[in-house]
Amino acid sequence: MSISCDWVSASQLAIIDRMSGRVTLVHVLDAVASSRFPAQIPTFHVVASWQNHTEMVTRARLQLSIEEPGGETTTILTDEEVSFAGRTSHRSVCIVQSLTVLRPGPYRVVARWQSVGTGGWTEAGSHPFGVNTSATPAGPAMA
Secondary structure, three states, X not given: OOEEEEEEEEXXXXXXXXXXXXXXXXXXXXXXXXXXXXXXXXXXXXXXEEEEOOOOEEEEEEEEEEEOHHHOOEEEEEEEEEEEEOOOEEEEEEEEEEXXXXXXXXXXXXXXXXXOOOOOOEEEEEEEEEEEEOOOOOOOOEO
């Protein structure tokens, strides 16, 4: 495999230092609670760190999506084409302004890649989070 996803995460805020490339994740998304459904999850950030493991220039499509419980429905967050020049890395960053969830259950942020001009997608990493029912009054979902 020429491309891998070192990690993928979702958080309330992601800060990427332009000089060092270091990432700070604030309030990692692991559980969300809502008293009614459908629910709106407020703004959150999704970040994935990709690596090319060959010396060759490699073109790939990188995709971040959210899978609903049971994997029946997938919401594409970002789909980008990237050229890796040898053994280089890339960060995919996506700000999700609002996400509607129809029911409670286990959700996943999924990172996939595909070589440009070839067949199917390869799942490279995921970040699970739960959406739970709460007894609090109606309002936006709370992470």
